[in-house]
Amino acid sequence: MDLHTALGPLQLRNPLIMASGTFGYGWEFRDFLDYSRLGGVIAKTVTIRPRKGNPPPRTCETACGVLNSIGLPNGGIDEFLRVGLPYLSRLDTCRIASIAGETVDEFVEMARRISNQGGADAIEVNISCPNVKKGGMAFGADAPATEQVTRAVRAVCAVPVIVKLTPNVTSIGEIAAAAQAGGADIISAVNTFLGMAVSWPDARPMLGNIVGGLSGPAIKPLALRNVWEVARSVDIPVMGVGGIVTGADVLEFMTVGARAVQIGTASLVEPTAMERILSEMVAELDEHGFSSAEQALGRFKPSQGPSCCR
Numbered sequence: 001m002d003l004h005t006a007l008g009p010l011q012l013r014n015p016l017i018m019a020s021g022t023f024g025y026g027w028e029f030r031d032f033l034d035y036s037r038l039g040g041v042i043a044k045t046v047t048i049r050p051r052k053g054n055p056p057p058r059t060c061e062t063a064c065g066v067l068n069s070i071g072l073p074n075g076g077i078d079e080f081l082r083v084g085l086p087y088l089s090r091l092d093t094c095r096i097a098s099i100a101g102e103t104v105d106e107f108v109e110m111a112r113r114i115s116n117q118g119g120a121d122a123i124e125v126n127i128s129c130p131n132v133k134k135g136g137m138a139f140g141a142d143a144p145a146t147e148q149v150t151r152a153v154r155a156v157c158a159v160p161v162i163v164k165l166t167p168n169v170t171s172i173g174e175i176a177a178a179a180q181a182g183g184a185d186i187i188s189a190v191n192t193f194l195g196m197a198v199s200w201p202d203a204r205p206m207l208g209n210i211v212g213g214l215s216g217p218a219i220k221p222l223a224l225r226n227v228w229e230v231a232r233s234v235d236i237p238v239m240g241v242g243g244i245v246t247g248a249d250v251l252e253f254m255t256v257g258a259r260a261v262q263i264g265t266a267s268l269v270e271p272t273a274m275e276r277i278l279s280e281m282v283a284e285l286d287e288h289g290f291s292s293a294e295q296a297l298g299r300f301k302p303s304q305g306p307s308c309c310r
């Protein structure tokens with residue numbers, strides 16, 4: 001089976017990429033995963049200064065999903081360049097760094113320094129974190145701000161720029177188009193959906209931050225709809241993310257236009273999930289007579305009416 005996928009300028013071994021925030025900078029999963037079997041990895045989002053993150057509890061299980069309000073704890077860009085990026089750069093797969101700023105200047109400074117140091121094959125611009133007070137979703141919820149930050153980062157980056165979108169907006173297609181106008185090479189859709197959990201007997205929130213972002217299988221239909229809308233709104237490649245836990249899930253996202261997918265929560269529950277999902281995807285393709293992953297791309301035929309098979 002030919003699993004190779006071209007994601008704009010990036011050539012991936014297969015379409016499966018580890019999502020940001022769910023495997024640190026690589027060493028946390030080194031005993032569980034053979035990175036050379038993955039299409040790529042996206043490091044935990046880094047910020048300009050070290051961050052402690054949000055008050056605990058930071059996660060809460062919900063039906064078929066998990067709410068998190070981690071709040072981007074990390075050691076800051078200096079530590080990332082000294083420790084995280086050198087480790088990431090040794091992994092035998094496509095290595096992607098992730099940045100989040102409170103201002104355009106912060107995004108630009110981090111992108112420039114990562115690009116200058118080398119070791120990352122692309123930079124994901126996280127304008128979609130629902131769990132931080134400044135920056136976070138503020139850029140990703142506004143089309144002109146999305147275009148501005150994308151253009152500024154693009155101007156200082158020698159590697160492809162990926163813009164990661166939030167689904168917590170009225171029209172994700174408009175935001176995706178703004179990222180494309182700003183020069184994004186690739187779009188990632190989507191980050192988590194804002195949600196909350198409450199204990200009714202004592203009338204208190206389950207998360208220290210009160211609200212958090214929902215991920216896992218619960219969000220798959222929502223993410224799939226967002227990815228389809230994004231894929232119809234731009235000409236650049238799209239990565240689908242949200243609730244993927246099986247090989248069939250991957251192929252659903254590819255059918256509606258994602259050239260690659262990211263997997264997050266599944267790896268928290270099952271550290272070897274990526275390898276299982278890859279095997280399942282190959283078996284599914286084989287069973288249905290496909291000889292390559294790229295044959296599954298963008299085949300969606302809504303005009304032919306609803307399907308009667310699952």
Ligand SMILES: Cc1cc2nc3c(=O)[nH]c(=O)nc-3n(C[C@H](O)[C@H](O)[C@H](O)COP(=O)(O)O)c2cc1C
Pocket residue numbers: 019020021022044045066068070072098126164190191192214215216217219241242243244262263264265266
């Ligand atoms: C615990 C946790 C931490 C996350 N941290 C980040 C992060 O640092 N940067 C980011 O862009 N997305 C982060 N995300 C969002 C994921 O990358 C992904 O977009 C989202 O969880 C949906 O995919 P999933 O359902 O496969 O987990 C985080 C998600 C979880 C569950």
